[in-house]
Amino acid sequence: VMGKRLEDHLRFAVAWWHGFAWPGGDPFGGQTFQRPWFGDTMKDAKAKADAAFDLFAILGQPFFCFHDADIRPEGATFAESRRNLEEMVDYIGGKMEAGGPKLLWGTANLFSHRRYMAGAATNPDPDVFAYAAATVKSCIDATQKLGGQNYVLWGGREGYETLLNTDLARERQQAGRFLQMVVDYARKIGFDGTILIEPKPQEPTKHQYDHDVATVYGFLKEFGLEGEVKVNVEQGHAILAGHSFEHELALAASLGILGSIDMNRNDYQSGWDTDQFPNNVPEVALAYYEILRAGGFTTGGTNFDAKLRRQSLDPVDLVAAHVGAMDVCARGLKAAVALLEDGELERLRADRYAGWDGVAAKAMLDGSLEEAAALVEERSIEPEPRSGRQERLEAIVNRFV
Ligand code: 3MF
Ligand code: MG
């Protein structure tokens, strides 16, 4: 399709944080999982990397993604954390050279540590801003060193709980300044990957400044960064924002900022992010349909931002989870390709707007209210609603999924 093999459209990535770092945390209990590699030492971090590459060898997926905090132990000081990260980057780099997957993206965890409870870039404390900036620098360096094709920023704590203690305008300015610093540094060191913001509403802070694609685009425009930064769209985050996955993808594509996707599943109980592995082929098909219509991924890909359920104690379940998820995506992509090749949907869509091909209608696109008013009276225009044929379109989709 479009000159590429099917798998080159999918560009699967395994997320390091769910598979190897997530302790099965339960807000009503605590840690659920026990893994032999859990621990705070460099030895544990290396054992975790070994386990990760064992899984990658079984799955054979082309990419992986990580946060700094997933791959290195936190040091007693910033400098120690940075050195730990550098050592792990060398360790992982060696494994990648031996034939492992490539890095789709790296990112900084600016949300788990208690220092970020009141925000990272948007924190009222300038020391936290500086610490976050230093951390992102070390993560861009790590991503660059491992040949990462993108760099992601998810503003997990960039928001507020109560407006009463919040200078909203100031915090958004701080976030804009921070993002400019990120872009400047990435360009300065010759990082040629794509910088991506991952929008998400309502969690963990009640009011997130990066609520959805439209909000992030407004933010990028405000700071003149819409040509520099794109978005990483996540299914679960789209649902939490009251959208569908395909809506967020289509909007991002139309704004020219569609970069990559975090694939997972949030469904009817959508008050919080459940990060399940995808298992809804029709929904996935509509997502890839939008991605293909936008020309497919360039540097982006399909990252499984999905975790095992807490009762799935055996890490071997990670194999089944990823295999099943890849199958769902492959089936969704094939359905999307078949729909595009069939062409009926696109013909019907174009047909719906065919009225705009007339000369008078075209003139209205650069006309005025007066011209429209004159036209309506001169031609006695009295519109009747046209048939939308929605069930017919859905029936076409249903033939392919
Ligand atoms: C939270 C997320 C994050 C991001 C990650 C990279 C922990 O809901 O989706 O995963 O994907 O921080 O941006
Ligand atoms: Mg995500």
Ligand code: MG
């Ligand atoms: Mg998420």
